[in-house]
Every structure is written in structure tokens, then in C-alpha cells.
Amino acid sequence: MNSIKCSFIGLGKMGRELCARIGRAGFRTLAYDISPDASKFAEENYENVTYSELASAVKNSDVVFSCLPNSNHVREIVDTLLKQKGTLVNVQYWVDTTSGNPGESQRIASDLKSQDVIFLDCAVSGGPAGAIAGTLTAMVGGDKVAFSEVENIISSFAKNIVHLGPSGAGHAVKAVNNTLLAANICSVSEGLIVLKKYGIPLDVALKAISTSSGRSWVTQQRMPEHVLTRGFDYGFSLGLLSKDVDTCMEMLQETSVAAPSLKVTREVIQVAKNILGEESDHLEIVKIIEDWSGEKIE
Numbered sequence: 001m002n003s004i005k006c007s008f009i010g011l012g013k014m015g016r017e018l019c020a021r022i023g024r025a026g027f028r029t030l031a032y033d034i035s036p037d038a039s040k041f042a043e044e045n046y047e048n049v050t051y052s053e054l055a056s057a058v059k060n061s062d063v064v065f066s067c068l069p070n071s072n073h074v075r076e077i078v079d080t081l082l083k084q085k086g087t088l089v090n091v092q093y094w095v096d097t098t099s100g101n102p103g104e105s106q107r108i109a110s111d112l113k114s115q116d117v118i119f120l121d122c123a124v125s126g127g128p129a130g131a132i133a134g135t136l137t138a139m140v141g142g143d144k145v146a147f148s149e150v151e152n153i154i155s156s157f158a159k160n161i162v163h164l165g166p167s168g169a170g171h172a173v174k175a176v177n178n179t180l181l182a183a184n185i186c187s188v189s190e191g192l193i194v195l196k197k198y199g200i201p202l203d204v205a206l207k208a209i210s211t212s213s214g215r216s217w218v219t220q221q222r223m224p225e226h227v228l229t230r231g232f233d234y235g236f237s238l239g240l241l242s243k244d245v246d247t248c249m250e251m252l253q254e255t256s257v258a259a260p261s262l263k264v265t266r267e268v269i270q271v272a273k274n275i276l277g278e279e280s281d282h283l284e285i286v287k288i289i290e291d292w293s294g295e296k297i298e
Contacts, residue, residue, distance in 0.1 A: 002025070002026045002027045002028070004027055004062050004063060004153070005027075005028050005029075005030075005060060005061050005062050005063075006022055006027045006028065006029045006030070006061055006062070006063045006064070006065060006153065007029065007030040007031070007032065007052070007057035007058055007060070007061035007063075007064050007065065008022065008029055008030070008031050008032070008042075008049075008057075008065045008066075008067070009032050009033075009054070009057070009058075009064065009065065009066040009067070009068070009077060010033060010066055010067040010068040010073075010098075011031060011032075011033035011035070011038040011039060011041075011042055011067075012033075012038075012067065012068075012069075013128050013235060014067055014097070014124070014127075014128060014131055015033075015067030015068075015097070016038065016041075016042060016046075017128055017131035017132050017157070018065065018067055018097060018124070018131055018157045019031055019042055019046060019049060019065070020042070020045075020046040020047075020049070020132075021131065021134050021156045021157035022065065022153060022156050022157065023046045023047045023048040023049040024046070024047050024048070024156070025153070025156035026048065027048065027153060027156070028048050028050070029046075029048055029049045029050070030049075030050055030051075030052040030056070030057035030060060030061060031043065031046075031049050031050065031051055031052065031057070032051075032052055032053065032054045032057045036051075039051040039052070054077070054080070054081075055081070055084055055087050058081055058087050058088065058091060059086070059087050059088075059089070059090060060090065061090060061091055062090060062091065062092050062093070063091070063092065063093045063094075063095060063150055063153060064091055064093070064094045064095070064117075065094075065095050065096075065097060065153075066094070066095075066096045066097065066098060067096075067097040067098055068098045069098070069240070069243075070098065070099075070100065070101070070243055071098060071100035071101040071104035071105060071108070071171075072104070073098070074096055074098055074100060074104075074105075074108060075104060075107075075108060078108055078111060078112065082111065082115065088112075088115045088117055091115075091117045092116075092117065092118065092149075093117070093118050093119075093120065093146055093149065093150050094112055094117055094118070094119045094120070095120045095122045095150055095153075095154065096108075096119065096120070096121050096122060097122050097123065097124050097138075098121075098123070098171075099123050099171070099174050099175070099178070099240065099243070099244050100121055100123065100171040100174075100247075101171060101175075101247050101250070102121070102141075102168030102169070102171040102172040102175070102247070102251070103168065103250075103254075105119070105121040105141070105167055105168045105170075105171050106166075106167045106168040109121075109142065109167040109168075118142065118143050118146040119142060119167060120140055120141065120142035120143070120146060120147060120150065120167075120170070121140070121141045121142060121167060121168060121169070121170040121171045122138050122139070122140045122141075122154060122170055123138070123139045123170045123171050123173070123174030124136045124137065124138050124139070124157070124158060124174075125137045125139070125174065125177060125178075127234055127235050127236055128235040128236075129235070131157055134156065134157050134158070134159065135158075135159040135160075136157055136158040136159065136160075137158060137159070137160040137161075137162070138154050138157075138158035138160070138161045138162065138170075139162055139164055139169075139170040139171075139173045139174050139177070140154070140161065140162065140163045140164060140169075140170045141163075141164055141165055141166060141167050141168050141169030141170035141171065141172070142166065142167050142169075142170070143166075144163055147163050171247075172251065174244065175244050175245075175247040175248040175251060176248055176251070178241055178244035178245065178248075179244065179245045179248040179262055179265065179266075181217075181218070181241070181282075182241055182245055182265050182266075182268075182269055182282075182285070183261060183262060183265040184216050184217075184218045185218055185222070185282070185283065185285050185286065186265055186268050186285065186289065188216070188218045188219055188223060189285070189286045189289040189290070189297060190289060190293075191214075192205065192206075192223070192297050193289065193290070193293045193295045193297065196295050196297070197295060202228060202297060202298070203224065203228060206219055206220075206223055206224050206228075222234060222283060223297070226281075226283050227283055227286055227297055227298075228297065228298055230298055232280075232281045232283045232284050232286075232287075233281060234281055234282065234283055235281070236281065236282050237278060237279055237280065237281065237282060238269075238272060238273050238276060238277070238278055238279070238280045238281065238282045238284060238285065239273065239277075239278025239279065240282070241269065241282040242269050242270070242273050242278070245265070245266050245269050246266070248262065248266075249262075249263070249266055268285065268288065268289075269285065271288060272284065272285045272287075272288045275288065276288070
């Protein structure tokens with residue numbers, strides 16, 4: 001058993017799997033979620049994980065992990081704890097695996113620093129399956145020395161761990177990454193529909209593309225495994241993708257970058273979200289493009 005004590009805040013689809021991996025790696029972990037059932041499930045099913053209320057979990061932790069829908073939720077938790085004197089006294093590091101907003105992450109880092117807590121934004125990519133397997137990519141921003149102190153815990157759920165720079169850098173890269181993902185889903189969908197109209201079997205076309213210069217994770221994995229099968233079951237919601245794309249749009253505005261293709265991608269995402277709803281799988285964007293073309297990608 002490792003002597004470092006952790007807490008984990010947020011036990012949704014991704015959070016619960018990250019929490020499980022940390023516990024399985026030998027770190028005693030106190031689990032908190034707004035849903036008591038989620039916390040109790042974690043205690044009953046994961047090694048070295050114990051249910052706890054928020055304040056108690058944090059007060060008895062060296063390292064706090066969070067995985068919440070967005071940075072506003074992280075801000076609410078942090079503000080609540082800052083108001084409770086002594087709650088953060090034992091915490092050395094806060095690792096936020098939320099796909100967050102880089103600007104808000106910088107502000108949170110500043111507020112926690114006043115309590116001698118070092119905040120690291122640690123966005124992850126690879127979906128629930130990657131979390132279960134411990135093969136995620138972790139994109140980390142914050143103090144490099146602090147990063148080296150918690151890298152061994154992060155490695156319990158991430159295979160590829162990259163320190164990218166100061167606070168906000170991890171969340172900035174994740175927002176751009178997911179916007180590129182969205183653009184790729186749209187462009188690959190359009191390309192496959194053209195090929196289908198030419199009578200070319202799409203599974204065969206994807207095999208060729210996926211070993212050629214037009215390849216991407218969308219052509220290699222998401223299209224063949226989740227779209228051609230008509231499963232649309234990757235496990236990452238359209239609402240969360242849309243949130244990350246909106247974060248990227250804020251970054252473009254702040255830096256005065258034109259980026260017309262990414263802005264068009266955002267328009268397609270908004271149409272898809274309005275029609276399909278936020279809880280739809282992000283790959284269901286394909287269905288909107290199919291409707292426009294009168295063809296199905298199958």
C-alpha cells in the first residue's frame with residue numbers, strides 16, 4: 001500500500017474508471033460524488049477506495065483528483081472548500097482531469113496557491129475504454145516539479161503523459177485536440193459518402209486510407225468500430241465535445257486567429273447538438289451529414 005493518500009471528486013463515466021485505477025495501483029483513495037450511490041458503488045467495487053463526504057475526503061488527502069463536467073463545477077467545489085477553514089490543510093496537489101477551460105484553470109490554480117496547494121490541469125484522452133485499460137494520454141499543465149511528484153499516480157491510468165507548460169496548458173491542448181477530432185469526424189464522413197456514391201465498399205476504403213497519408217484515429221478506430229457497425233457507442237457525449245469546441249472558439253477569439261475551417265466545424269457541431277441532444281454519442285454527428293447527403297455510412 002502506498003503511503004500517499006488520495007481523494008477523487010466526480011465519479012461519472014470517466015471519473016469512476018480513473019478512481020478505480022488509482023486505487024488498484026495501491027493508493028488509498030477517498031471517493032466523493034454528488035450522487036451517494038456512485039460513491040458507495042466505488043467503495044464496494046474498487047480496491048483501496050472508500051466512500052467519503054467532500055470535506056472529509058479532502059481534509060484527509062495529500063493529493064486531490066477531480067473529474068467533473070466542466071471548469072465551472074471545479075470552481076464551485078474549490079470555492080466551497082476555500083470557505084471551510086482547514087479543509088485544505090493537508091493537501092499538497094490538486095490534479096484536475098476535467099476537460100476544462102484554460103483561463104478558469106489558471107484562476108483556480110492562483111486561488112489554490114494561496115492555500116499552498118499546487119494545481120495541475122491534467123486533461124485525458126482515450127475514452128472510458130482507455131481509462132479501464134490504463135492507456136490514456138494525459139495532457140498536463142502546471143508546475144513541472146509538482147508534476148514529477150504526482151506523475152507516478154497519473155501513470156496508474158495514463159500510458160502517454162506529456163507535461164505541456166504552465167497552468168492551463170493541458171486544458172488548452174485538450175480543447176484544440178477535441179476540436180480537431182470534431183473537424184476530422186466531419187471531413188471523414190463527407191469523404192466516405194463520396195466514396196460510397198462511387199460504389200466503393202467503405203470498410204475496404206478505410207483499410208486503404210488508414211495506411212495512407214489521410215489516416216487518423218477517426219479512420220483507424222472510430223469509423224470502423226463505432227460507425228460502420230451503426231453502434232455509435234464510443235461513450236463520449238456530443239454535449240461534452242461541444243463544450244470543448246466552444247472552449248477552442250474562445251481561445252481563437254482571445255488570440256485573434258481566423259481559423260475558418262474550425263469555425264465551420266463548430267457550426268456543424270451546434271446543428272448536431274440541437275437536433276440530436278447533448279446526451280447523444282459524439283459520433284452521431286455522422287447522422288447529420290448522412291441526412292444532408294441522403295447516404296448512410298455503413
